[in-house]
Amino acid sequence: MQEPHSEPHVAKEDKRSFLQKLAEFIHPGPDSIPELLDTLAEAEDNKLIGTESRHMLEGVIRMADMTAGDVMVPATRMDLLDIQSTQDALMHAVIDTAHSRFPVYDGDRDNIIGILLAKDLLKLQRAPELNIRALLRPAVFVPESKGLNDLLRDFRGNRNHLAIVIDEFGRVAGLITIEDVLEQIVGEIEDEFDIAEDDGDIFALVDKSFRVSGDTPLERVNEAFSVTMQGADPQDTFDTIGGLIAHEMGHVPKRGERHRLCGLEFVVLHTKAGAVTWFKVSHAPDAPVSAG
Numbered sequence: 001m002q003e004p005h006s007e008p009h010v011a012k013e014d015k016r017s018f019l020q021k022l023a024e025f026i027h028p029g030p031d032s033i034p035e036l037l038d039t040l041a042e043a044e045d046n047k048l049i050g051t052e053s054r055h056m057l058e059g060v061i062r063m064a065d066m067t068a069g070d071v072m073v074p075a076t077r078m079d080l081l082d083i084q085s086t087q088d089a090l091m092h093a094v095i096d097t098a099h100s101r102f103p104v105y106d107g108d109r110d111n112i113i114g115i116l117l118a119k120d121l122l123k124l125q126r127a128p129e130l131n132i133r134a135l136l137r138p139a140v141f142v143p144e145s146k147g148l149n150d151l152l153r154d155f156r157g158n159r160n161h162l163a164i165v166i167d168e169f170g171r172v173a174g175l176i177t178i179e180d181v182l183e184q185i186v187g188e189i190e191d192e193f194d195i196a197e198d199d200g201d202i203f204a205l206v207d208k209s210f211r212v213s214g215d216t217p218l219e220r221v222n223e224a225f226s227v228t229m230q231g232a233d234p235q236d237t238f239d240t241i242g243g244l245i246a247h248e249m250g251h252v253p254k255r256g257e258r259h260r261l262c263g264l265e266f267v268v269l270h271t272k273a274g275a276v277t278w279f280k281v282s283h284a285p286d287a288p289v290s291a292g
């Protein structure tokens with residue numbers, strides 16, 4: 001019986017030069033993550049990739065071992081809305097925090113019943129009789145152990161760009177957004193708070209508070225709010241309001257943290273590279289209002 005005809009095996013041509021083969025024999029490819037990162041650094045030094053490309057590639061590599069619990073906003077710093085609040089109270093909370101999405105709870109803060117988009121509140125202006133519950137979007141829950149790669153895939157596959165992170169006991173541990181995940185790759189993502197310094201550093205808001213850039217000169221802040229802020233130690237000098245507040249707090253400020261000084265309350269709105277880019281500043285409730 002005749003054997004079935006088969007095509008002769010043709011070996012693929014190895015187009016590498018002798019020097020390339022020798023180099024690969026002497027310097028084999030990386031066998032670990034640290035070696036791979038070193039290889040990227042070497043590629044940057046040899047002008048094969050740019051600095052930004054190296055940072056992004058390193059972010060992708062490191063993200064593979066990260067989970068939602070590593071980058072989430074902890075529950076203690078989450079801005080939540082109470083479904084039982086009045087429409088005015090909800091509107092003020094949205095304006096004060098300047099977020100675009102809010103987890104909504106009913107009764108207990110662990111009882112998240114949905115997500116409210118700030119833009120959906122505008123519908124109440126046209127239809128005040130509308131039930132606020134009808135505006136809620138479904139909440140997505142993920143465990144702290146959820147890998148960032150898997151979470152990014154989920155975010156890309158649906159229109160929910162915010163997830164509630166729960167711990168092993170089913171309690172709310174924090175929240176995470178698609179921006180939090182992408183920032184592990186591309187670094188801090190600029191948003192509406194990141195504007196050119198020349199455009200200004202102190203802005204009046206509709207609720208009679210102010211948005212103040214962290215790099216605003218301390219002298220300008222003192223003048224604008226008719227105060228005299230300085231470090232507890234007269235020998236300490238500070239050029240910017242961000243530097244003074246960070247020193248007074250004793251650590252790198254995080255988004256959502258508050259600090260009172262000279263009758264003013266500073267709320268950290270946005271940070272970048274370990275520094276505060278924007279504060280929300282208002283007169284403390286028990287402080288007299290001065291010209292600002």
